[in-house]
Amino acid sequence: MSDLIAYKSNALVEASYKLTLQEQRFLLLCIGRLKSGADAESPKLQKTMTITAAEYFDSFPDMGRKNAEVQLQEAIDRLWDRSIILKDDEKREEFRWIQYRAQYAKGEARAQITFSDAVMPYLTQLQGQFTRVVIKNISRLSRSYSIR
Numbered sequence: 736m737s738d739l740i741a742y743k744s745n746a747l748v749e750a751s752y753k754l755t756l757q758e759q760r761f762l763l764l765c766i767g768r769l770k771s772g773a774d775a776e777s778p779k780l781q782k783t784m785t786i787t788a789a790e791y792f793d794s795f796p797d798m799g800r801k802n803a804e805v806q807l808q809e810a811i812d813r814l815w816d817r818s819i820i821l822k823d824d825e826k827r828e829e830f831r832w833i834q835y836r837a838q839y840a841k842g843e844a845r846a847q848i849t850f851s852d853a854v855m856p857y858l859t860q861l862q863g864q865f866t867r868v869v870i871k872n873i874s875r876l877s878r879s880y881s882i883r
Contacts, residue, residue, distance in 0.1 A: 738871065739767030739794075744857040745864040751820040752832075758817065760795050761786060761810040762832065765848065767870050769858050782855060783835070790842035794870055802846045811836045811846045818855065830854060 741763045754762070757859035765784040815836050821828045830853035837847035850858065 736810075739764065739869075741766040741868040741870060742769075742858070742861055743868070744861055745866055745867050746821060747819065747854075747857040748866045750819060751822070754817060755810070755813060757806045757810040758814050761791070761807065761814070761846070763870055764791065764794055765850070766858055777853060781859070782852075783847065783849045785837075785845055785847040787879075804841075807844075807846045811848055814848065 739754050742794050743766060768784055769781055786807065788804040791807050792798065792800050798806055811833075814833050818829050818831050824829055831851045833848045834851040835847075835849035839845055839847075
């Protein structure tokens with residue numbers, strides 16, 4: 736079970752986006768590996784993440800070992816098309832979660848993404864208003880809206 740903790744800006748938590756359970760789980764594993772706040776490296780140095788099917792299964796065992804690779808691939812395929820919308824009184828911003836995805840041959844059992852430049856400040860430059868998610872505490876949640 737993963738001891739990772741994912742930190743997200745509250746603006747991102749409150750933003751408008753729709754993600755499946757698999758996408759939420761994959762993103763949280765990636766976000767949990769990022770260093771944020773004063774400990775953050777240059778965001779450009781830590782934007783690319785690789786998650787194996789074994790890591791995905793270890794963190795979320797309810798999916799079953801055989802399904803981990805399929806769900807991992809489905810998550811990055813869908814994330815490729817997903818965007819985030821932030822609104823306030825003055826403007827509306829829309830940006831993507833990821834700017835790169837690696838397609839691996841069946842059997843390699845891993846997925847790689849690169850977070851978009853626009854989303855990185857909401858994941859790494861956190862001072863004050865943010866949400867802390869302990870990965871092992873959400874591993875049994877079975878609905879995507881329960882995780883947000």
